[in-house]
Amino acid sequence: MHIGFIGLGNMGSPMAHNLLKAGHQLSVFDLSQPAVEALVEAGANAPGSVVDIARSPAELIITMLPASAHVKTVYLGEQGLLAHVQPGVRLIDSSTIDPLTAREVEALARAQGNPMLDAPVSGGTTGAAAGTLTFMVGGEQSDFDNALPVLQCMGKNIVHCGPAGNGQVAKVANNLLLAISMIATAEAMNLGVALGMDPKLLAGVINTSSGRCWSSDTYNPYPGVMDNVPSARGYSGGFGSDLMLKDLGLASEAARQTGQPVLLGALAQQLYQTFSNQGHGNLDFSAIIKLYTGVSE
Amino acid sequence: MHIGFIGLGNMGSPMAHNLLKAGHQLSVFDLSQPAVEALVEAGANAPGSVVDIARSPAELIITMLPASAHVKTVYLGEQGLLAHVQPGVRLIDSSTIDPLTAREVEALARAQGNPMLDAPVSGGTTGAAAGTLTFMVGGEQSDFDNALPVLQCMGKNIVHCGPAGNGQVAKVANNLLLAISMIATAEAMNLGVALGMDPKLLAGVINTSSGRCWSSDTYNPYPGVMDNVPSARGYSGGFGSDLMLKDLGLASEAARQTGQPVLLGALAQQLYQTFSNQGHGNLDFSAIIKLYTGVSE
Amino acid sequence: MHIGFIGLGNMGSPMAHNLLKAGHQLSVFDLSQPAVEALVEAGANAPGSVVDIARSPAELIITMLPASAHVKTVYLGEQGLLAHVQPGVRLIDSSTIDPLTAREVEALARAQGNPMLDAPVSGGTTGAAAGTLTFMVGGEQSDFDNALPVLQCMGKNIVHCGPAGNGQVAKVANNLLLAISMIATAEAMNLGVALGMDPKLLAGVINTSSGRCWSSDTYNPYPGVMDNVPSARGYSGGFGSDLMLKDLGLASEAARQTGQPVLLGALAQQLYQTFSNQGHGNLDFSAIIKLYTGVSE
Amino acid sequence: MHIGFIGLGNMGSPMAHNLLKAGHQLSVFDLSQPAVEALVEAGANAPGSVVDIARSPAELIITMLPASAHVKTVYLGEQGLLAHVQPGVRLIDSSTIDPLTAREVEALARAQGNPMLDAPVSGGTTGAAAGTLTFMVGGEQSDFDNALPVLQCMGKNIVHCGPAGNGQVAKVANNLLLAISMIATAEAMNLGVALGMDPKLLAGVINTSSGRCWSSDTYNPYPGVMDNVPSARGYSGGFGSDLMLKDLGLASEAARQTGQPVLLGALAQQLYQTFSNQGHGNLDFSAIIKLYTGVSE
Structure with a gap:
């Protein structure tokens, strides 16, 4: 053709x-x-x-x-x-x-x-x-x-x-959920490790429990938990944080137009904006975990 | 024994x-x-x-x-x-x-x-x-x-x-992630439906995409998407919102003690507290979607 | 002329x-x-x-x-x-x-x-x-x-x-700060009262301390603290919650366009959206305190 | 005596x-x-x-x-x-x-x-x-x-x-409001400046309008707006961010015990925790504005 x-x-x-x-x-x-x-x-x-x-x-x-x-x-x-x-x-x-x-x-x-x-x-x-x-x-x-x-x-x-239009709807809804899940996985992994748990073991428990999600079982943001994902290579490649920021902008604008609250989504958008302003917009979106790990990284 | x-x-x-x-x-x-x-x-x-x-x-x-x-x-x-x-x-x-x-x-x-x-x-x-x-x-x-x-x-x-102590750590980390995922699923489902998408179709797309999570594929909070889950029976049974609120309290307290930020987790805790104060603490924790659906429910 | x-x-x-x-x-x-x-x-x-x-x-x-x-x-x-x-x-x-x-x-x-x-x-x-x-x-x-x-x-x-354009900038920046201050005043007043303090006395202390703001000393949202403000008459009149919601939409959109994070502002926007969806958009914007007072009101 | x-x-x-x-x-x-x-x-x-x-x-x-x-x-x-x-x-x-x-x-x-x-x-x-x-x-x-x-x-x-106990109640309620107002002032000032407004002029407008608060008119966090405040001297002296973080911990714990939601307060606490983890806990609490100004500062 x-x-x-x-x-x-x-x-x-x-x-x-x-x-x-x-x-x-x-x-x-x-x-x-x-x-x-x-x-x-x-x-x-x-x-x-x-x-x-x-x-x-x-x-x-x-x-x-x-x-x-x-x-x-x-x-x-x-x-x-x-x-x-x-x-x-x-x-x-x-x-x-x-x-x-x-x-x-x-x-x-x-x-x-x-x-x-x-x-x-x-x-x-x-x-x-x-x-x-x-x-x-x-x-x-x-x-x-x-x-x-x-x-x-x-x-x-x-x-x-x-x-x-529904292709766009599905994309925006999926990526809204994805962004929040990724940040949530970062919070859960970091909290568990700070409380003394091995990150691989923690991911294993989560992945067979109700916290299971794509961000934890397929694309875990904690370094060392998985191979062949951006967290295993310094967050290069993958889906850039600034692209996720753009998608969250679409989601929150669509939410505003339809009068749907997106409380976690709006916060996720602001966190990616903060992360981008700190100079990390080109890193994979799973690098948002760096917001949680303080000065050392 | x-x-x-x-x-x-x-x-x-x-x-x-x-x-x-x-x-x-x-x-x-x-x-x-x-x-x-x-x-x-x-x-x-x-x-x-x-x-x-x-x-x-x-x-x-x-x-x-x-x-x-x-x-x-x-x-x-x-x-x-x-x-x-x-x-x-x-x-x-x-x-x-x-x-x-x-x-x-x-x-x-x-x-x-x-x-x-x-x-x-x-x-x-x-x-x-x-x-x-x-x-x-x-x-x-x-x-x-x-x-x-x-x-x-x-x-x-x-x-x-x-x-x-690590049993408690795993539980608190898993439930932190679970609570956030559930609210995020509620936001994504409601936003997609408000934008004109069929809820079952939307859940189907998410569940084969990167937004996939236990809250969407096993325990979807949107009524009519799944059978045999609390959202199919008026959010009775299941894991009560007030129990999730308690677990989020443990998570945020553990986060405070270890100096780990839990930005989405803290907001999730406050949303469950708000929901509980509105008289819904005994409903299953997936009922948090009601916070997003306005006066009609 | x-x-x-x-x-x-x-x-x-x-x-x-x-x-x-x-x-x-x-x-x-x-x-x-x-x-x-x-x-x-x-x-x-x-x-x-x-x-x-x-x-x-x-x-x-x-x-x-x-x-x-x-x-x-x-x-x-x-x-x-x-x-x-x-x-x-x-x-x-x-x-x-x-x-x-x-x-x-x-x-x-x-x-x-x-x-x-x-x-x-x-x-x-x-x-x-x-x-x-x-x-x-x-x-x-x-x-x-x-x-x-x-x-x-x-x-x-x-x-x-x-x-x-700077007239609009000043308006949007002022109202962003106003909306957050109002919700913050609602949180502080309700927390203090829940902990056993008289609301008038609490407002008095805040108004002579570092928590002082227009929302607390001129337009207090807690019923009974001030006369001649919307909280003294069931939140009728004043500046409608849906108008504040509109202004917060302008603020967050301007923030997105300039890449400025507005973490509290985005959350405030979502809270006014939630409040509006609960059917209260026509009440004065200080009525947002009702989000914090549970089922009884 | x-x-x-x-x-x-x-x-x-x-x-x-x-x-x-x-x-x-x-x-x-x-x-x-x-x-x-x-x-x-x-x-x-x-x-x-x-x-x-x-x-x-x-x-x-x-x-x-x-x-x-x-x-x-x-x-x-x-x-x-x-x-x-x-x-x-x-x-x-x-x-x-x-x-x-x-x-x-x-x-x-x-x-x-x-x-x-x-x-x-x-x-x-x-x-x-x-x-x-x-x-x-x-x-x-x-x-x-x-x-x-x-x-x-x-x-x-x-x-x-x-x-x-009411002395403690007044303190915790005041500082909850103070922390939120300070972050809100940082957001409003930064947004206004990003949109092209002079910071002193913006503060002047806010201070005679409904966004007026102690954090804007007495302790403005934007450098150059006021003399004799921490923002005029690199955020040294004053009330340390880690002390504010401690007080927000008291507020959110008191909120949990009384079942009072503090949505903005919980987010403020997490932002101060994030700021502290980035190594700035010893700076005055108005330095939180640095979270909003990206890598350059």
Whole structure:
């Protein structure tokens, strides 16, 4: 299939590479020339602008952008996709943005005859490279079915979350819970160790008890408890604290708009902001445990 | 084996019954006469005081008491166990108390020749009745090995957590994480639903993603997501909010003593206190989701 | 002076009346016809639209609107002020909105020759009626000097806070501190009373000690401590909890945009959201003390 | 008058010196020999033990000790005051401890014929040296009247807060409010400055508006806003963060015992704990603003 791909950052680039590997024809665009060139070397063509992508013969256009503002520009701007794309061309936005903007863009696209899905991912750059991302997808069932084979070139766990915007809803709700669980795991591990318990043993007990969570049993933030996780390598790689901070900003804004209190979520957001201001925004989000370990680290 | 058992409340009574069922000889004591009589009818004898239990031929004495103050009285009082028990008699305290008190009592017991374990449980009254409790045990390895067959009459998952007091440490750390996870699950579920997502579908996505935790996949607080959990029956039964409040009090006090910050934990404690003051302390601890659902419930 | 006035809500109406009383000629507009008619009866004329106000001979136009979205529409819309106003006409926006939007609108107005001030108020409907509002004003010094006599018809304390947007900054910072102080006063008063102290005596000690704050010495939330404050009349009147919730939303959004943590502020926002969801959003913001007093109230 | 004085730390020493200066005869005790010697040089005598103080001809004994545990030892221990003091000798404890312990000790003292007051102070080492402390006093009115002339040798603002323990209640409630106000002032100042406002101007606006509080108008934590406060001298001197942390521990423990939620207070406690763990416990408590200013400071 001929696919357009806009946004070749840390996530978008490996995703686009995986589409090429799967045999799809690719037209790509990004403001960063080196990123574009790397894809061209791998076999993509690079028409030069968003408008060119919109007017290319691509049947499907995928976007992977940093934030709502970029999504609005790329889709709704005068030089954007909706103003120039042919009716019938399908659209997938894999950016993580707020659900309300996602729904607004989708409604405009659908109204002019372009079926659209929101499909934010989790799994980080590692998952993007390995093609094992989780896609949380919002939109019509038939559009989801149609997109599934393409998404499976880039991910392993493709979940339909309901109508338009619900991919973003699932992502924001999951990451809200994730951030809180991670900080909670950090508090519990540090408290247990301070009270004299071996961290591995403590994690073992928690992981077979009611405190069990992904942050404790799969991604434990306490150094030495697990191998092959960021806490085993100085918190490099993984999912950056500043990205978690961004997602918590989306969650608390969505909460404000719907009048839902998120007491722990709001505090988690502030703790990641504090951690970021201390200069640690580029560390994996499990590094938040450093807030709890005092001056020595 | 001849076993003494002190403390026949909601947890202690079914635990004692399970020891009888397993064929042990039991001497019991509690301030509540009906609780004692029920055990006597089932085959226990009731010597009438803590001192009498201490002086009975029991080789092992188990205590299951509400809080540190009771443990101090029963073990360290003039009419308490340590003042009257024979050397060599083994002691197990299954109360949930602060680790420092547990270690203080254990050190005094050991010094006078009475090996002692701290062995708090999780699993609630259901687990106590079914004999499927988890025991988190602190103390010497040989004492643990020795106690294992008896504990297995009352529980299924018996974990040795290290030296004296570490059973309490594991319990307090696990429940700190549990309380926060539960509130976080409530926030994430409510936010997702407010944003238009089906609660079952949302729980399904979370449970296969990084937000996965025991509170979401085994004990979901959102009504209608799971059967056979308190949220499916108006939050009756289960583990009472006031008991969680007590455990969070132990956690924050232990955190204060060791100088470990527990930012989310302290907020969780205050939220359970607020919930309790609103008259809901007897509901299962997953009912904390009601704090987030406004006036309608 | 001939003044245009747009926005005749609970605050705008009494402010406009005070301008009339001071002898100014007034052209007013609001979507609510009864509000307009009340001003017309008092001597204003009502040209019928924002565009008509823009084209009226008014030398100064004042706006008092609910939120940023309304300000953007009234100033920047096709039927808005900037598109139709004569160069040289001065503009004052007394709405409480986010500082960044205030600066954006001001820059556009100034660029086309319309000096603009942001001048949010505090003092509530009582202050608006009595003409004793505090105005926190951002903009050029000469524009401030020019506007001062008009603002003094509506307020008593007129403070120049620096360049454009700084009126909003001062408002948002002050109200952030106010909300937290109010909740803190509620916590301190309730804790002291629970520990056996007379509330009036406690307030007296605090008010001569380092805990002293406006919320304790001028607007005490504990019933019976002061007369003539909302806590003395069931929390009616005053500054509504939902308005404080709105201001905390502005504060936390501004904090997010500038990367400033507001840990207590974020928690205060969530507590007002919780309180609002419990059905109390129309009560004075000092009623937040009810969150702390349990079921009986 | 002949007065006994036990506890010659940073606060107790200057207080004792002020009693000497006022012409009282003093018998002093402390575990630190240099502290005792400094008082002896100034004219006190040093009988050598708590028991000796108890048996001295002092009509009044004042204690100034670090925490509840020391108060219990000095008053209730076998070598303590109550076991050896003559009936009729009056007692004043100026330590800051939890109200329940204060009441327990007072009841025992009164029962054996020794009228007792709790009289914790605020004002720091500066106030202690200058004799300008605030005393918050709990106990009988007649005992308060009797003690007033002596307390006036050491302080300026002597407040009777009601029956025994209420001095401690007033102190704990005031400092809870103070800690929260200080952090809130730090948040508001930093947010305002980040949004482009001059800190002095912002403080000026707040101090004449509803955000006004002692932390903003008398002890502003933002450097450069005020002279002669800790923020003007690198946060040296003043009231140490670790002392505030101790008082917040008393507040949250008293809150737990009475079932009063202190949501902001609990978070404030955790923030001071975090700050202390980062190595800043010895800085003035207004230095908490450093938590908000990132790595550069």
